[in-house]
Structure formats: C-alpha cells, structure tokens
Amino acid sequence: MKTPIYLDYAATTPVDKEVLSAALPFYTQSFYNPSSSHALGQKAAAAVDFAREKCAAAINASPSEIYFTSGGTEAINWAMSGLPHNKKHVVVSAIEHDAVMACAKRFTENGCDVDFVKPDEHGIIRADALKSVLRESTGLVCVMTVNNIVGSIQPIKELALAAHEVGALFFTDAVQAVNSIDIDAKYTDVDMLAVSGHKFYAPKGIGLLYVKRGLSVKPFMVGGEQERGMRAGTVDVPSVVAMGVAIEMAQKNVQEYNAHASEVANAFTSLLKFGNVVQCENKTADIISIVFDGVNGGRLAIALSCSGVCCSVGSACSAGSATPPQTLIEMGVKNADCAVRFSFGKNTTVTSAKTAAQIVNTTVKRLMRV
Ligand code: PLP
Numbered sequence: 001m002k003t004p005i006y007l008d009y010a011a012t013t014p015v016d017k018e019v020l021s022a023a024l025p026f027y028t029q030s031f032y033n034p035s036s037s038h039a040l041g042q043k044a045a046a047a048v049d050f051a052r053e054k055c056a057a058a059i060n061a062s063p064s065e066i067y068f069t070s071g072g073t074e075a076i077n078w079a080m081s082g083l084p085h086n087k088k089h090v091v092v093s094a095i096e097h098d099a100v101m102a103c104a105k106r107f108t109e110n111g112c113d114v115d116f117v118k119p120d121e122h123g124i125i126r127a128d129a130l131k132s133v134l135r136e137s138t139g140l141v142c143v144m145t146v147n148n149i150v151g152s153i154q155p156i157k158e159l160a161l162a163a164h165e166v167g168a169l170f171f172t173d174a175v176q177a178v179n180s181i182d183i184d185a186k187y188t189d190v191d192m193l194a195v196s197g198h199k200f201y202a203p204k205g206i207g208l209l210y211v212k213r214g215l216s217v218k219p220f221m222v223g224g225e226q227e228r229g230m231r232a233g234t235v236d237v238p239s240v241v242a243m244g245v246a247i248e249m250a251q252k253n254v255q256e257y258n259a260h261a262s263e264v265a266n267a268f269t270s271l272l273k274f275g276n277v278v279q280c281e282n283k284t285a286d287i288i289s290i291v292f293d294g295v296n297g298g299r300l301a302i303a304l305s306c307s308g309v310c311c312s313v314g315s316a317c318s319a320g321s322a323t324p325p326q327t328l329i330e331m332g333v334k335n336a337d338c339a340v341r342f343s344f345g346k347n348t349t350v351t352s353a354k355t356a357a358q359i360v361n362t363t364v365k366r367l368m369r370v
Helices: 017-026 039-058 072-079 098-109 127-131 156-165 237-252 254-271 297-307 326-331 350-369
Strands: 066-069 089-093 113-117 138-142 169-173 192-196 207-211 287-291 339-343
Touching: 017 237, 039 066, 039 237, 066 072, 072 098, 072 169, 072 192, 072 207, 089 098, 098 113, 127 156, 138 156, 156 169, 237 254, 254 287, 254 350, 297 339, 297 350
Parallel strands: 089 113, 089 138, 138 169, 169 192
Antiparallel strands: 066 207, 192 207, 287 339
C-alpha cells in the first residue's frame, strides 16, 4: 500500500531534522536534571535558559515572561485559571478551540458570566462586536490569533486594545499562528499568549505561556521551584531545547512558509472539480475548509483516508464528534456538515497536492452517486 498523503498539518507536524538533532544529546549525554545544583545539572539548566531566550526573542518578549508547559492545552488552562480581583465577567470568541471553550465552561460553573463573541461571515472577530459585550466587570478576553478550522487571522492588536479600555486582560491562543504570522507580544500588547511545539515542527507535549511582565498569575502546579515556582515538575530539557530551535526557525521563515503554503494550496484547489472553499477576508494559506455539497464531511474524510488522503473534519481534539466545527456554524456557512479541513505543511509538495486533489475528485464523485 502506498503511503497516504498527509494533509492534516494543523493537527500536528513532524519534528524537523535540525530540531531533533538539537534535542537528542539531552536524552543521552547531557541528560541531567536542570534543577540539580552540581556542574552537570547546571549544564542542562544553561540549555533551558538558552531555549527560553530563543523562545522569548522569537515572539518579542523577555525570557522572564516565558513559562514552559506541557503544550497548548496546559498553557490555555493556565491563562484561563483565574480572573483579576473583583472581576466576574469573561468574553470568549465563539470560534475558539475546545480547550478554551472548556475553560470558559469552568468559569460559568464557578459563577462567572461568560459572553461569546460571534465572528462575521469571514471568520473574523471584529473589535465592534467585542466592544458590544465588554463591561466594567470584564476580567478576561480570549481570542485566538489564527483559527484552526478556516485559518482566519484575527485583529489581535485592536482586540487587545478594546479589552484594555475596560481594564480587562487579553489572552490569545496563538497555537496555529507560529508558522504563518510574525508574532509580536509587545506590539500586539497581549497579556498572555499560548503556543504549542507540535504545531511548528517540535515534539508533542511541549508548549509555553507568555505572561506580560508585571502581571500576577497564580502558579499552575505546585511542588518544586521549577519555572520560578510557577509550574512545578522537572523540566523536559530535550523538548524545551527542541522548541527553542523550532520557534526560532519558524519565525525566521514565515514569508517562505507562506509562499510555499500558497503554492501547494493553489495547486490543490485549482484541480478540484467539486467543493467550495470557505472564504475569509484575511487568512493563512496553510488551512482551508471546503464544503462538498451533498456529501457528509465525516463520511468523506473516512473515504479519503481509505483512498490515501489523510485530512480531517475539524480539530483532532473534537474528532469523533458528530456535529460540524463550531467555527463554520458561527460563520453561517451553509451545509457546514459537508465540510472537510485540509491543512498543508513544509513537507507538502505540489505533486502530492495535485495527486490528493485527483483523489478528492474521484472520491467525492463516488460518494455523490451513493
Ligand atoms: N489551540 C488550538 C487552536 C489548537 O489547534 C490546538 C491543537 O489542536 C490546541 C489549542 C491544543 O494544543 P495541544 O495539542 O498542544 O494541547
């Protein structure tokens, strides 16, 4: 059997060769615990410090503003674990990942009010829409940088400003943004920002939370003094080193990445005989959702997998759900249950994109007849 064509890079990416080779010595030769005060432990600690500097520089932050986590979900849970004193209102965009939605639900269960801001038909959260739900009691506003279903890019600087005008904190889930957007924590003036290594060619199980200097957040896990007492637990040195290399490379190569993603996405969509790409006014090239009227998206994704194209209906975290992605519903996309998400990566070739399009054509045609 031929190797399937992987068009699900928004779910996860492979670890880059350079990233892997930077990490490997920390499994075997320099395997030491960075919390040990002896010379060998301090060698590992120096590698963690160096990686923290790289991560900070990549998003225009200071090393002291970076906390390593076990991934995007943990960083989100941390960012959304509390509210400033006397605040009882939270605003979340209606197109967030399940991790943010689950944290929003927890706020409701704890007696807070939560408002969901809808996107427009382009999948964009407008500042005016946000402003209409903000109140003096709003403590936290959460809007993702890049949507994981349609790739829409949110006006983060403008949204953060609107939140600050009422004295609320602004948190952005930038998990899908690292490859395709120049991330600048200072320029956008966000208070917290989450990223996840496995979306930009680092291993799974590593991420970070940026917390703006001066902002007081509670420790996420208690125990040892790791991460300046804010996130206890022995630091995963190889993964941290890997993420430092990967985020530096990703942010350096944003232009090149976007040019490649556009090329393969165009090669793919221009050969399709069926389907309507969900359009967004401002989007990344690497994520597209396509509605194939008359064909159930879940069935199509399974049929495509059997025919050698691996894609998905929505995020991997909500795979198995019978409902279409909330993002498409909120955007008012017709026949959202007929949508499939394709996402492209550094290793997607024009040839494989073209072959995938042909497989999609024959599979859709076959399912339409059934
Ligand atoms: N946020 C977004 C937008 C995502 O796409 C994902 C992963 O799919 C996550 C958060 C969760 O990140 P992790 O898999 O590192 O927990």
